[in-house]
Amino acid sequence: MSPESLERRAVISGVGQSQVGRRLYRDPLALTIDACLAAVDHAGLTLADIDGLSTYPGNMDQPPGFSGVGVTEVHDALRLELDWFAGGLELPGQLGSVVNAAAAVATGLATHVLCFRTVWEASAQGDAGRASVTPGGGGTYKASGFLQWTLPFGAPSAANWIAMMAQRHFHEFGTTREQLAQIALNARRNAARNPNAVYRDPMTLEDYLSVRMISTPLCLYDCDAPADGSTAVIVSRADTAADRPRPPVRIEAVGTALRGRPSWDQFDDLTTMAVRDAAAMLWERTELSAADVDVAELYDGFSFITLAWLEALGFCGKGEGGPFVEGGDRIALDGPLPLNTNGGQLSGGRLHGYGLLHEACVQLWGEAGDRQVPGQPEVAVAAAGGGPLAACLLLTT
Amino acid sequence: MTDAAAAALRPFRVLPRVTAANEHFWTGGADGELRILTCRGCGYRIHPPAPVCPRCLGREVAPEALSGRGVVHTFTVNCQPWYPHLDPPYVVAIVALEEQDDLRLTTNLVDVDPDDVRIGMPVEVVFEPYDDVWLPLFRPSARPA
Numbered sequence A: 001m002s003p004e005s006l007e008r009r010a011v012i013s014g015v016g017q018s019q020v021g022r023r024l025y026r027d028p029l030a031l032t033i034d035a036c037l038a039a040v041d042h043a044g045l046t047l048a049d050i051d052g053l054s055t056y057p058g059n060m061d062q063p064p065g066f067s068g069v070g071v072t073e074v075h076d077a078l079r080l081e082l083d084w085f086a087g088g089l090e091l092p093g094q095l096g097s098v099v100n101a102a103a104a105v106a107t108g109l110a111t112h113v114l115c116f117r118t119v120w121e122a123s124a125q126g127d128a129g130r131a132s133v134t135p136g137g138g139g140t141y142k143a144s145g146f147l148q149w150t151l152p153f154g155a156p157s158a159a160n161w162i163a164m165m166a167q168r169h170f171h172e173f174g175t176t177r178e179q180l181a182q183i184a185l186n187a188r189r190n191a192a193r194n195p196n197a198v199y200r201d202p203m204t205l206e207d208y209l210s211v212r213m214i215s216t217p218l219c220l221y222d223c224d225a226p227a228d229g230s231t232a233v234i235v236s237r238a239d240t241a242a243d244r245p246r247p248p249v250r251i252e253a254v255g256t257a258l259r260g261r262p263s264w265d266q267f268d269d270l271t272t273m274a275v276r277d278a279a280a281m282l283w284e285r286t287e288l289s290a291a292d293v294d295v296a297e298l299y300d301g302f303s304f305i306t307l308a309w310l311e312a313l314g315f316c317g318k319g320e321g322g323p324f325v326e327g328g329d330r331i332a333l334d335g336p337l338p339l340n341t342n343g344g345q346l347s348g349g350r351l352h353g354y355g356l357l358h359e360a361c362v363q364l365w366g367e368a369g370d371r372q373v374p375g376q377p378e379v380a381v382a383a384a385g386g387g388p389l390a391a392c393l394l395l396t397t
Numbered sequence B: 001m002t003d004a005a006a007a008a009l010r011p012f013r014v015l016p017r018v019t020a021a022n023e024h025f026w027t028g029g030a031d032g033e034l035r036i037l038t039c040r041g042c043g044y045r046i047h048p049p050a051p052v053c054p055r056c057l058g059r060e061v062a063p064e065a066l067s068g069r070g071v072v073h074t075f076t077v078n079c080q081p082w083y084p085h086l087d088p089p090y091v092v093a094i095v096a097l098e099e100q101d102d103l104r105l106t107t108n109l110v111d112v113d114p115d116d117v118r119i120g121m122p123v124e125v126v127f128e129p130y131d132d133v134w135l136p137l138f139r140p141s142a143r144p145a
């Protein structure tokens, strides 16, 4: 363990979320403001208290709906007076922006940082499906940077890149589609208890096995559901927590490491990629262990990433993710490790990591309603990212 | 068939932007060569290209032709129509080149039924010309890699 894990000087004091749905056709900034104001109110603060702002990936035009709301828009719309702010894409995944906020708070650069992530990919795609947001579809566009190594080969999507990770995992460890299916089936069961989830109808293993393939071994139900929505969390200095309406969610440790090559195809171990390093760093910074975790909210942009996080965080051994989730009992809401309790992104909607962090906090506060994990959970892990981008947070009451 | 007619039958591909740094890779196929930047000092293969050797920090780096042989490290059969005029299914693979353990290319496998692709399968490069580049694709190889 490190001499001092300074992230413990930061806590999460409130969370908020906008309306979430498939094509809402609402202004993404309006969704963002809804989430931000809800979070500020939840934390018992006013906008005058907010002196920091953090987001991922910052404002960018492409691909459509991936962003569109950056630090600047929120700063100006709410006329905030900021001492610190940051928004950007080159971070250890989506929750890297929350870790940035914790670091700013821990070093005294800010007291209450409003962190947000807004997606409106469903509306941006309209009725044209994901092909409408594929990079480089026509015109004189030429690929550079990392995309030059994949786009010429008709592999424009993380679905292709993650599929190759999954295929390698299947090859090395004998993982099966029936096992992977449990991640999706568990998400759908939990989504049925979440009124804000986008897909709530029951799903069977037969449904999963018969739906169309996207990129083998991943089928449609292994891919998250594009949605519109915004999520906000307030990261506050721990010594302000006594004034808040509810006890803080404490940040026990964070993991942001990327110790291999920052590349989807050159990374040494394609069965783990960066989640291995982020998870290892998390446990290096705390005396708690995987056995202490009561609820796990693990990124499911694709089902396989959740499997990789389960292994990396030590809930099972390396390569044992398939047998671990088999049958689904271990990861069920009433099982020993409730997983993605709001339906995750597979059925809850692709809120890009922030939805999972939001859910971890709500569970620790006991505010999850019909999907509340029994027995007053005290330790949660929220993890986001996959491939060469990953960050995770260990949270306690 | 005319060249224009042949071109019209080719699948749509997004092409790379050729620069001084990557030209050896994307145009080596004109001479039938898979060229990878190589450190003059220690022989390490540097991909994607960079003006420094990550192993010895040497700055003398130059393209060298490789054998073009490798094995399928992993693959996926893409079934999703991402682009008009690029029809699924087709095989996307990461091929590990035989010259160096950590040297890989994302590519397509051709001249093989998608159902017959296996991890570990030996493959060899073939080049497909498009405008100003030659895309390195791979096909099953009779010779063990």
Ligand SMILES: [Zn+2]
Binding pocket: B039, B040, B041, B042, B043, B044, B053, B054, B055, B056, B057, B058
């Ligand atoms: Zn060298």
